[in-house]
Amino acid sequence: MQSSSSRSNIPVSRSNEVSCSSSNSSNSSSATFANSREKKKYIEEYNFPFCDEASKYERITKIGQGTFGEVFKAKDKRNPKKYVAMKKILMDNEKEGFPITALREIRILQLLKHENVVNLIEICRTKANASNKYRSTFFLIFDFCEHDLAGLLSNTNVKFSLGEIKKVMQQLLNGLYHIHFNKILHRDMKAANVLITKNGILKLADFGLARAFNEIKNGIPNRYTNRVVTLWYRPPELLLGDRNYGPPVDLWGAGCIMAEMWTRSPIMQGNTEQQQLTLISQLCGSITPEMWPGVENLELYNSMDLPKGQKRKVKERLKPYVKDVTACDLLDKLLILDPSKRITADAALDHNFFWVDPLPSDLSKMLAQHSQSMFEYLAPQRRPGQRPHHHQVFFNQSITKSFIDTGYQDRIF
Amino acid sequence: MGSEKNGNYQNDTKPVQVYGKIVLSLENSLLPSEKLIRSPSVADGLDQETESNLRIMGCELIQTAGILLKLPQIAMATGQVLFQRFYFCKSFVRYPMDVTAMACLYLASKIEEGPRRIRDVMNVFHHIRQVRCQKPITPLILDQQYITLKTQVIKAERRILKELGFCVHVKHPHKLIVCYLQVLTLEKNRAVIQMAWNYMNDSLRTDVFLRYSPETVACACIYLTCRKLKVPLPKNPAPWFTLFGTEEKDIIDISRRIMMLYKLPKINPDELENKVEQLRKSYEEERDKIRNTNVIVSENNTPNSNASQHKSPSPPPPKLKRDHDSRTKKERDSRPRKLRDYKIVNSDSEEECTTRSHNGNYWKKFYSYA
Ligand SMILES: Nc1ncnc2c1ncn2[C@@H]1O[C@H](COP(=O)(O)OP(=O)(O)O)[C@@H](O)[C@H]1O
Ligand SMILES: [Mg+2]
Numbered sequence: 001m002q003s004s005s006s007r008s009n010i011p012v013s014r015s016n017e018v019s020c021s022s023s024n025s026s027n028s029s030s031a032t033f034a035n036s037r038e039k040k041k042y043i044e045e046y047n048f049p050f051c052d053e054a055s056k057y058e059r060i061t062k063i064g065q066g067t068f069g070e071v072f073k074a075k076d077k078r079n080p081k082k083y084v085a086m087k088k089i090l091m092d093n094e095k096e097g098f099p100i101t102a103l104r105e106i107r108i109l110q111l112l113k114h115e116n117v118v119n120l121i122e123i124c125r126t127k128a129n130a131s132n133k134y135r136s137t138f139f140l141i142f143d144f145c146e147h148d149l150a151g152l153l154s155n156t157n158v159k160f161s162l163g164e165i166k167k168v169m170q171q172l173l174n175g176l177y178h179i180h181f182n183k184i185l186h187r188d189m190k191a192a193n194v195l196i197t198k199n200g201i202l203k204l205a206d207f208g209l210a211r212a213f214n215e216i217k218n219g220i221p222n223r224y225t226n227r228v229v230t231l232w233y234r235p236p237e238l239l240l241g242d243r244n245y246g247p248p249v250d251l252w253g254a255g256c257i258m259a260e261m262w263t264r265s266p267i268m269q270g271n272t273e274q275q276q277l278t279l280i281s282q283l284c285g286s287i288t289p290e291m292w293p294g295v296e297n298l299e300l301y302n303s304m305d306l307p308k309g310q311k312r313k314v315k316e317r318l319k320p321y322v323k324d325v326t327a328c329d330l331l332d333k334l335l336i337l338d339p340s341k342r343i344t345a346d347a348a349l350d351h352n353f354f355w356v357d358p359l360p361s362d363l364s365k366m367l368a369q370h371s372q373s374m375f376e377y378l379a380p381q382r383r384p385g386q387r388p389h390h391h392q393v394f395f396n397q398s399i400t401k402s403f404i405d406t407g408y409q410d411r412i413f
Numbered sequence: 414m415g416s417e418k419n420g421n422y423q424n425d426t427k428p429v430q431v432y433g434k435i436v437l438s439l440e441n442s443l444l445p446s447e448k449l450i451r452s453p454s455v456a457d458g459l460d461q462e463t464e465s466n467l468r469i470m471g472c473e474l475i476q477t478a479g480i481l482l483k484l485p486q487i488a489m490a491t492g493q494v495l496f497q498r499f500y501f502c503k504s505f506v507r508y509p510m511d512v513t514a515m516a517c518l519y520l521a522s523k524i525e526e527g528p529r530r531i532r533d534v535m536n537v538f539h540h541i542r543q544v545r546c547q548k549p550i551t552p553l554i555l556d557q558q559y560i561t562l563k564t565q566v567i568k569a570e571r572r573i574l575k576e577l578g579f580c581v582h583v584k585h586p587h588k589l590i591v592c593y594l595q596v597l598t599l600e601k602n603r604a605v606i607q608m609a610w611n612y613m614n615d616s617l618r619t620d621v622f623l624r625y626s627p628e629t630v631a632c633a634c635i636y637l638t639c640r641k642l643k644v645p646l647p648k649n650p651a652p653w654f655t656l657f658g659t660e661e662k663d664i665i666d667i668s669r670r671i672m673m674l675y676k677l678p679k680i681n682p683d684e685l686e687n688k689v690e691q692l693r694k695s696y697e698e699e700r701d702k703i704r705n706t707n708v709i710v711s712e713n714n715t716p717n718s719n720a721s722q723h724k725s726p727s728p729p730p731p732k733l734k735r736d737h738d739s740r741t742k743k744e745r746d747s748r749p750r751k752l753r754d755y756k757i758v759n760s761d762s763e764e765e766c767t768t769r770s771h772n773g774n775y776w777k778k779f780y781s782y783a
Contacts, residue, residue: 050576050578051574051575051576051578051579095531096528096530096531097519097520097523097531097566097567097570097571098520098523098570098571098574100523100528103520103523103524103581106579107524107582110579110580110582123578123579125575135571136571136575138574211526212526
């Protein structure tokens with residue numbers, strides 16, 4: 001119901017993409033005017049795009065500090081009921097002009113208009129003056145969302161029912177389906193980049209690492225950078241140096257986030273790429289060419305130390321927390337080592353998890369009990385200068401440090 | 414959604430997201446025709462012929478430099494469209510053509526996912542210039558001049574982004590041409606494909622992309638090709654172009670504009686540069702004059718101005734306000750178009766000379782000085 005109807009809203013052909021079927025090209029393509037009257041109307045209503053001044057917004061508080069810049073909550077001075085999030089575009093590498101990553105982020109946000117993707121309102125700039133050496137700063141202006149998932153999960157007063165967890169995951173997969181449909185990879189799935197409004201609408205955010213992807217053409221593989229995705233959410237193919245990856249990288253992240261809905265903290269907190277691979281092997285079984293044909297061809301397959309003889313224990317270890325059998329089954333399909341076997345967003349949305357009782361249920365009632373915004377940045381456990389940890393419930397920090405010699409991490413689940 | 418994304422022009426079911434008069438859209442920006450007639454350069458006293466020659470020259474530069482940088486054609490196409498659009502926001506008199514061309518190509522290389530180093534872009538332009546001037550070919554020296562130019566290019570890049578409101582992603586008819594030829598079952602005819610592609614690349618030097626949708630431009634390229642190669646196109650049951658939602662008169666108009674390119678006499682770059690240089694000089698003189706008078710005016714005004722101002726703790730008055738009062742009527746009449754309603758914050762500033770009331774419509778303001 002929910003999922004299939006919202007998916008059917010997704011455009012069959014996106015405006016920026018050329019569709020080769022004649023039926024599509026003939027029916028009013030966006031910039032083609034059926035008649036001159038419509039064209040005239042378009043011209044009359046034409047607004048030249050322009051960059052407004054950031055001073056039209058009044059900053060209220062800082063709500064985020066990522067590797068890529070500061071985020072503020074702000075209010076529209078002309079419409080005090082309208083709240084926005086302002087994300088500064090960092091220009092640290094001025095040597096090479098406007099950052100290509102920011103160009104990508106903007107383009108992708110302009111392209112991806114969807115209920116489950118954060119909405120970019122506009123791009124603003126500060127006025128150039130003597131105090132900023134006549135260089136203006138640019139800001140991305142978003143609709144404000146009250147919470148991020150990392151903030152919510154780190155607050156033990158926030159309790160999700162099974163139906164509510166289903167709603168979160170359904171919306172998350174719906175957003176992923178939409179962005180993958182538009183040939184975009186998110187490449188930074190993690191709880192802090194998942195926003196939730198007070199009405200319980202989930203929005204995927206932070207397209208700072210996102211990019212468009214191609215299906216392989218003429219047999220020439222893509223060569224994307226594999227230095228993407230926060231380590232704890234990074235899938236095995238990236239850790240092994242794959243540069244021709246695709247949408248499955250985001251579904252691994254979705255699996256990690258899904259498990260976190262119950263464990264309340266990231267499930268695999270490696271300190272190094274090697275350690276992350278070890279943690280993955282201990283959960284998902286040894287990485288071998290039998291389990292994952294072709295893995296032996298990945299660049300780092302031979303240089304990484306891959307634990308042998310590990311059994312796959314995804315269901316077994318998550319069961320104590322997750323309890324629900326269908327949930328465990330979906331997790332088991334999301335956390336598959338071989339990306340080609342990992343479930344797609346589309347198939348995941350058809351999984352029984354979303355179609356058996358309790359059905360996905362609205363989050364707004366639960367959220368109404370919390371009047372304070374919850375963000376990772378503002379979470380109380382946050383220590384200055386340290387990666388935020390919010391896993392008081394199940395982990396303590398010593399686990400990841402001591403695991404190497406003791407195998408202690410087995411107790412995580 | 415797919416068919417509704419063109420900014421304001423939308424049916425009512427899905428309100429377009431308009432906020433603060435800004436429309437974020439990936440669609441190509443088409444400009445209303447009256448805006449195309451009086452461009453900012455014409456308003457600055459440049460004649461139309463010089464302007465269109467400058468456009469052609471800039472686009473050719475971008476094309477050649479792109480080839481030397483081994484960029485894909487799509488990047489050169491994007492660069493040229495950005496260049497064309499930019500000079501409907503700003504004038505050639507105030508913003509030098511070559512710096513803008515460099516910035517457009519540099520930005521386009523990033524947009525089209527084939528980033529080139531800024532130094533390489535500058536180097537290639539330097540090389541082209543030496544060839545043109547028949548000077549001995551020497552590499553770009555990394556001196557103070559180089560640093561100054563590099564800063565200018567980086568600033569120009571930001572200015573382009575700002576002026577175009579970050580709508581810098583261009584939909585090109587390249588792919589459309591191939592699709593349409595498939596529909597017309599001409600996709601196997603190499604000669605047709607190649608020639609249509611060539612027309613398309615040449616058309617970038619005209620302003621047809623600001624006047625017409627890429628679909629219409631694609632049709633015009635096919636039309637020109639098939640006429641030249643005497644390949645018949647279907648007329649029944651309806652003329653072929655109706656299949657692609659285009660009108661014959663638009664196709665003819667685009668074709669005419671493209672064909673005009675081939676009739677033009679050879680451009681003399683030095684002559685063009687001289688013309689612009691002269692105008693730039695007189696513009697700068699005028700600007701300095703006004704700046705000076707205004708400093709005096711504002712100094713004179715300072716004691717009383719506080720009383721007449723509504724906003725109480727006002728920041729220091731801008732160095733230059735509207736120029737009306739400081740000039741005699743004769744002065745104003747003699748150069749009615751050169752000095753518009755503008756203010757100067759600083760001559761290097763990116764903010765220069767766009768006046769825009771906070772809630773006003775940009776274009777209305779832009780053209781209301783006359
Ligand atoms: N639209 C928004 N509404 C509310 N909070 C936001 C919004 N966008 C970002 N944030 C907050 O700011 C944080 C950082 O923003 P993000 O886009 O992820 O930037 P970064 O690339 O620096 O991680 C997010 O984790 C979230 O907490
Ligand atoms: Mg983030």
